[in-house]
Amino acid sequence: MKTLITGGCGFIGSHLSEYLLERGERVEVLDDLSSGDLQNIARIKDHPNFSCTIDSVLNRAILEKVIKRNDFIFHLAAAVGVRMVIEEPIKSIRTNIEGTQNVLELASCFKKKVLLTSSSEVYGKNEKIPFSESSDSLLGSPKVRRWSYGCTKLLDEFISFAYFQEKGLPVIVVRLFNTIGPRQTGKYGMVVPKFIEQALNGEPITVFGDGKQLRSFTYVADVVEAMVSLAKEPSAYGEVFNIGNPQGTITINELAKLIKRLTKSESKIIHIPYQKAYREGFVDMERRVPDIGKIQSQINFSPRVNLQEALLKIIKGSGLNI
Numbered sequence: 001m002k003t004l005i006t007g008g009c010g011f012i013g014s015h016l017s018e019y020l021l022e023r024g025e026r027v028e029v030l031d032d033l034s035s036g037d038l039q040n041i042a043r044i045k046d047h048p049n050f051s052c053t054i055d056s057v058l059n060r061a062i063l064e065k066v067i068k069r070n071d072f073i074f075h076l077a078a079a080v081g082v083r084m085v086i087e088e089p090i091k092s093i094r095t096n097i098e099g100t101q102n103v104l105e106l107a108s109c110f111k112k113k114v115l116l117t118s119s120s121e122v123y124g125k126n127e128k129i130p131f132s133e134s135s136d137s138l139l140g141s142p143k144v145r146r147w148s149y150g151c152t153k154l155l156d157e158f159i160s161f162a163y164f165q166e167k168g169l170p171v172i173v174v175r176l177f178n179t180i181g182p183r184q185t186g187k188y189g190m191v192v193p194k195f196i197e198q199a200l201n202g203e204p205i206t207v208f209g210d211g212k213q214l215r216s217f218t219y220v221a222d223v224v225e226a227m228v229s230l231a232k233e234p235s236a237y238g239e240v241f242n243i244g245n246p247q248g249t250i251t252i253n254e255l256a257k258l259i260k261r262l263t264k265s266e267s268k269i270i271h272i273p274y275q276k277a278y279r280e281g282f283v284d285m286e287r288r289v290p291d292i293g294k295i296q297s298q299i300n301f302s303p304r305v306n307l308q309e310a311l312l313k314i315i316k317g318s319g320l321n322i
């Protein structure tokens with residue numbers, strides 16, 4: 001099978017590329033390098049079954065070409081991280097909406113299958129954890145930039161199901177919960193790579209707010225395996241699935257302490273108010289924990305890598321000595 005991965009030079013996309021190549025698939029990636037990095041595909045760039053096109057999902061002519069010559073599309077290209085969404089809202093909204101619209105329309109036109117990566121951000125400030133796929137999306141005011149991300153991803157989901165229902169497009173939607181692993185950068189504000197870098201450099205570990213906020217972290221290899229398994233399941237099409245690891249649930253305070261211990265760091269753990277960390281009017285999610293019952297019954301999904309193992313793999317892969 002020939003697979004297209006939009007956003008394939010990004011953190012998750014590059015792991016997915018490697019996974020598929022190792023299983024004998026042919027992989028083409030499309031990436032505009034807005035947050036992706038050629039370094040991420042350095043190990044696979046010369047693989048005979050791999051090719052890479054540097055361009056945007058907003059470029060319809062190119063997108064049409066690459067979609068035509070593949071059978072399956074993992075659509076990962078999107079604005080990355082809360083920081084990017086807050087700092088570049090127009091670009092982020094456009095990429096998430098217009099880019100996805102292009103992918104779905106062309107995939108439908110050329111009869112290709114799609115897996116769309118959505119986000120746990122769609123649950124917004126719903127406080128009833130764990131979130132199951134039927135939980136409500138509770139987004140805040142459009143004056144608060146953060147909600148634009150969840151809103152665009154939710155609209156992507158609506159468009160996906162509209163294509164499924166009206167045009168028969170075979171599409172699966174997955175909602176990812178705080179995926180972590182080697183090659184994830186702290187540049188866009190993601191907490192795990194940031195804390196590890198701070199700890200290894202002996203800099204203060206910056207906990208935002210009171211640090212009591214709860215997150216569930218999933219190792220990237222588990223996420224990639226789940227996405228590929230779903231794609232092989234005919235009954236998964238037209239459905240939405242959480243992909244996360246409830247066992248990897250931890251407060252940000254505890255995460256800071258755990259990373260400090262695993263890196264044997266002397267760094268201080270400091271608390272920074274949200275207004276200083278982001279900008280006025282920032283709202284954080286207090287708790288974000290997945291219910292994975294649906295994907296478990298669909299593909300027998302069970303995350304293999306626990307949080308401590310995941311952190312140790314990232315620390316080892318960071319290239320910095322401890």
Ligand code: UDP
Nearest residue numbers: 082189190191192194206207208213252284
């Ligand atoms: N966070 C933090 N310090 C940092 C970066 C992030 O305390 O240097 C917090 C952030 O406010 C949030 C959590 O860590 O509560 C996870 O943030 P991330 O941006 O990784 O993902 P989110 O779940 O917010 O999308």
